[in-house]
Amino acid sequence: MCLALLATPIAAQPVFQDRASAFPVQHDYVGGWEHFVGGGAAVFDCNADDKPDVFVAGGSAPARLFLNETTGPKQPVTFALGTIPELTGVTGAYPLDIDSDGHLDLAVMRVGPNLLLKGDGACGFTDASAAWGFQSSDRWSTAFSAIWQPGADWPVLAIGNYVDRGDPDGPFEACDVNHLYQPDGTGYAAPTPLAPGYCALSMLISDWQRTGTPQLRISNDRHYYVRGGYEEMWSLSPLRALDKTDGWDRVSLWGMGIASGDVTGNGFPDVMLTSMGDQVLMFNSGAVWEAAPFDTGATAHRPHTGDDGRPSTGWHAQFGDMDNDGYPDLFVAKGNVDQMPGMAMQDPNNLLMGSEQGTFTEVAAEAGVASDHRSRGAALADFDGDGLLDILVVNRRAPLELWQNVSVDTGAWLQVTLRAPAPNTHAVGAWVEVAANGRVHAQELTVGGGHVSGQATPLHFGLGRATQAQMRVQWPSGDWTPWQDVDANQRITIRP
Numbered sequence: 017m018c019l020a021l022l023a024t025p026i027a028a029q030p031v032f033q034d035r036a037s038a039f040p041v042q043h044d045y046v047g048g049w050e051h052f053v054g055g056g057a058a059v060f061d062c063n064a065d066d067k068p069d070v071f072v073a074g075g076s077a078p079a080r081l082f083l084n085e086t087t088g089p090k091q092p093v094t095f096a097l098g099t100i101p102e103l104t105g106v107t108g109a110y111p112l113d114i115d116s117d118g119h120l121d122l123a124v125m126r127v128g129p130n131l132l133l134k135g136d137g138a139c140g141f142t143d144a145s146a147a148w149g150f151q152s153s154d155r156w157s158t159a160f161s162a163i164w165q166p167g168a169d170w171p172v173l174a175i176g177n178y179v180d181r182g183d184p185d186g187p188f189e190a191c192d193v194n195h196l197y198q199p200d201g202t203g204y205a206a207p208t209p210l211a212p213g214y215c216a217l218s219m220l221i222s223d224w225q226r227t228g229t230p231q232l233r234i235s236n237d238r239h240y241y242v243r244g245g246y247e248e249m250w251s252l253s254p255l256r257a258l259d260k261t262d263g264w265d266r267v268s269l270w271g272m273g274i275a276s277g278d279v280t281g282n283g284f285p286d287v288m289l290t291s292m293g294d295q296v297l298m299f300n301s302g303a304v305w306e307a308a309p310f311d312t313g314a315t316a317h318r319p320h321t322g323d324d325g326r327p328s329t330g331w332h333a334q335f336g337d338m339d340n341d342g343y344p345d346l347f348v349a350k351g352n353v354d355q356m357p358g359m360a361m362q363d364p365n366n367l368l369m370g371s372e373q374g375t376f377t378e379v380a381a382e383a384g385v386a387s388d389h390r391s392r393g394a395a396l397a398d399f400d401g402d403g404l405l406d407i408l409v410v411n412r413r414a415p416l417e418l419w420q421n422v423s424v425d426t427g428a429w430l431q432v433t434l435r436a437p438a439p440n441t442h443a444v445g446a447w448v449e450v451a452a453n454g455r456v457h458a459q460e461l462t463v464g465g466g467h468v469s470g471q472a473t474p475l476h477f478g479l480g481r482a483t484q485a486q487m488r489v490q491w492p493s494g495d496w497t498p499w500q501d502v503d504a505n506q507r508i509t510i511r512p
Contacts, residue, residue: 073106149203338421351391390413
């Protein structure tokens, strides 16, 4: 295997242009205490025009669909208002092709019954919950993940529920159970409780050990389980919670969000866990999880601007190569829950730039993305098709924000879309490996994680100074494609 060698390092200074005016109407995530958490967005191409569209939660206000009308690369990002059924109580959403008809659907999380919306491929959506046998009761759902298991025509759906609103002794120590939906013929059987629940705020199913056996990781909010709870890992087959005999240590966090990405370059997904206080980066060797040293620079435990020295509150986290230098960067959405006096009130978002040494450097203020609204969900996506990742952020009681990446002197890039025959037309669970500059970059195609915010966009790889790379795909079946040469600075679609 021949690798294109790096000539000189990328030294781009990230710069972003505020494009909040791209939206035709102001959109805020609002509501009472049941919407202190949540506030996510689903970013996906709902009409096959190769432009990411946005479905965004409104809380007690209606959710909205924004259709991407950007005219081309480097042009200002613009959106039009789409048409969807009026939905209130929405906390977030995740795009995936649930019925494997080739069109992306939406799993919509709510305060109230959750919904599965069937997409028609033209940005139209209808409620298919009953038709697909999806039974959802009146709960407070704040997390989601999904995977296709071998031989199944429909994905397994995991839904995380927060505080049990019907518990008269709540809200403290009143965490609700979570639910797993298993396929049953042409739809879903009654959900299986995942109990006990510890107030889930993020879930992610991943093949953490790359053995072909995905597992469900759940991040829980210690603020409400108070004591006795912990971060969870579940085996899906057989269904059971892992414990110390499986090498799973019980750790308690004020958990908010999960992000996965191969930071170390060893091929395994590392994980970023956001919380009230420290943001915890965990390195994954495939068998052992280890907290990153403090000098890695990813802790982001206090505001990086201003004089508010109280601890930060992290929500959505996501890895993405913002300058295309070949090393994952990290965005963290921050914001006080509401008026918690022990936590920072002016709590700007973080943009942590990764390096060859495996360390991160804070640049959000210099890059222009250090908003101090009460941020919640977010997404990193290339909204204008120029090969640079832009940033979308949902805010509580403040307008939806979008920053367009206008950095110069950035590296080369590759964006990879996977398509497969039904079921699992978008190849959820596949791995893509890209070799460039003497390093192999591995990314897994997952559904879940973040903070009630999901994406179905191409996998994005920064290539540094390389003009060509090599790529291969491990399909959900476990089969690999051969290594193939690919030119830099293009979008490519791979099929089995």
